[in-house]
Amino acid sequence: MNTSNIELPAWLEIVVIPILNIIAALFFTGLIMLVIGVNPVEAVGHLLRGAFGYEGGLGYTLYYTTNYIFTGLAVAIAFHAGLFNIGGEGQAYIGGLGAGLIFLLLDQYLPAILLIPIGIMAAGFFGALWAFIPGWLQAYRGSHVVITTIMFNFIASALMVYLLVNVLIMPGQMSPESRYFSEATWIPQMHEVLGVFGFKVTRTPFNLSFFFALLCCFFVWIYIWRTRWGYDLRTAGNSEEAAVYAGIRPRKVIVTAMCLSGALAGLVAVNVIMGESHRLLLNFQLGYGFTGIAVSLMGRNHPVGIIMASLLFGVLSQGGLELAFEIPQITRDMVVAIQGLIILFSGALALMFRPWVVRAYLKFKPLGEQHA
Numbered sequence: 001m002n003t004s005n006i007e008l009p010a011w012l013e014i015v016v017i018p019i020l021n022i023i024a025a026l027f028f029t030g031l032i033m034l035v036i037g038v039n040p041v042e043a044v045g046h047l048l049r050g051a052f053g054y055e056g057g058l059g060y061t062l063y064y065t066t067n068y069i070f071t072g073l074a075v076a077i078a079f080h081a082g083l084f085n086i087g088g089e090g091q092a093y094i095g096g097l098g099a100g101l102i103f104l105l106l107d108q109y110l111p112a113i114l115l116i117p118i119g120i121m122a123a124g125f126f127g128a129l130w131a132f133i134p135g136w137l138q139a140y141r142g143s144h145v146v147i148t149t150i151m152f153n154f155i156a157s158a159l160m161v162y163l164l165v166n167v168l169i170m171p172g173q174m175s176p177e178s179r180y181f182s183e184a185t186w187i188p189q190m191h192e193v194l195g196v197f198g199f200k201v202t203r204t205p206f207n208l209s210f211f212f213a214l215l216c217c218f219f220v221w222i223y224i225w226r227t228r229w230g231y232d233l234r235t236a237g238n239s240e241e242a243a244v245y246a247g248i249r250p251r252k253v254i255v256t257a258m259c260l261s262g263a264l265a266g267l268v269a270v271n272v273i274m275g276e277s278h279r280l281l282l283n284f285q286l287g288y289g290f291t292g293i294a295v296s297l298m299g300r301n302h303p304v305g306i307i308m309a310s311l312l313f314g315v316l317s318q319g320g321l322e323l324a325f326e327i328p329q330i331t332r333d334m335v336v337a338i339q340g341l342i343i344l345f346s347g348a349l350a351l352m353f354r355p356w357v358v359r360a361y362l363k364f365k366p367l368g369e370q371h372a
Contacts, residue, residue, distance in 0.1 A: 064317040075293050220303050
């Protein structure tokens with residue numbers, strides 16, 4: 001029976017199938033751990049304890065989660081337009097450059113009530129600008145967006161190295177980073193906010209941009225599924241011929257989708273630059289853009305699924321550090337391998353369990369209808 005054309009409820013597509021993929025990945029991870037002489041149950045305990053079980057663990061987990069939400073949304077919005085944006089790394093990097101330049105120029109003259117919104121807009125604008133060029137090349141010159149976005153990642157990296165080593169470096173220091181921005185540019189961290197209300201929590205980089213990321217999830221959902229622009233985007237992504245027949249301009253959709261995707265990736269700078277480092281430095285975005293691809297695939301390109309997948313990768317990022325520390329046989333590379341297995345089952349093997357889920361759904365659906 002051909003199950004590929006059978007539509008499933010959203011809770012099955014976004015929740016059940018990704019969970020089955022994760023279980024499969026963890027099963028094979030457990031087998032690898034047994035081979036190297038590690039108790040998988042003990043390893044999972046250390047992983048969860050590192051992510052949630054000690055003071056500050058949850059803060060770091062949610063800090064990483066925030067970055068993955070931004071890059072996951074960036075991949076998802078491009079995917080719905082039929083595009084595969086692999087340039088999140090470069091777009092996040094240039095987004096940080098945009099915010100950094102604004103702060104270096106204006107942080108001594110403007111108050112926080114102006115600097116923070118301007119910094120957020122600058123991060124999104126520069127990220128969008130860096131994605132606009134591959135989008136335009138795809139739409140009007142036929143250059144495949146996968147190739148151009150990968151190339152632009154390298155260009156962004158080289159550009160940032162040059163600027164931070166030769167132009168933006170703080171005078172008198174060896175490390176290639178800018179000076180600290182004034183406190184008027186800092187996004188409040190959660191331990192500071194909770195301290196105002198009398199709650200004492202461990203200092204972590206977790207800051208209010210987490211709630212901004214959740215707000216972006218809501219707006220992306222509204223845009224894709226509740227607006228005409230989102231309808232145009234999904235139609236062009238599913239069938240360019242149908243889009244043209246309906247009076248939609250696919251080229252415009254491609255460029256718009258890539259700009260929105262780049263803007264969302266650029267917002268990583270809000271969490272890292274404005275919320276944590278408070279200065280411009282090399283490789284602040286390292287890994288978030290590429291992991292966002294796995295986050296989007298695992299979350300089925302839906303904001304709710306992206307939030308859950310981002311939390312999972314946040315747990316792996318923070319809990320993996322504890323795991324590598326407590327069990328010497330499991331190195332940091334092993335943690336990356338675990339992430340790789342999850343990416344494998346969520347990406348290349350994402351639909352492996354779908355036929356079984358469809359058959360189970362069709363088998364029990366009539367029973368549900370009889371009781372309804």
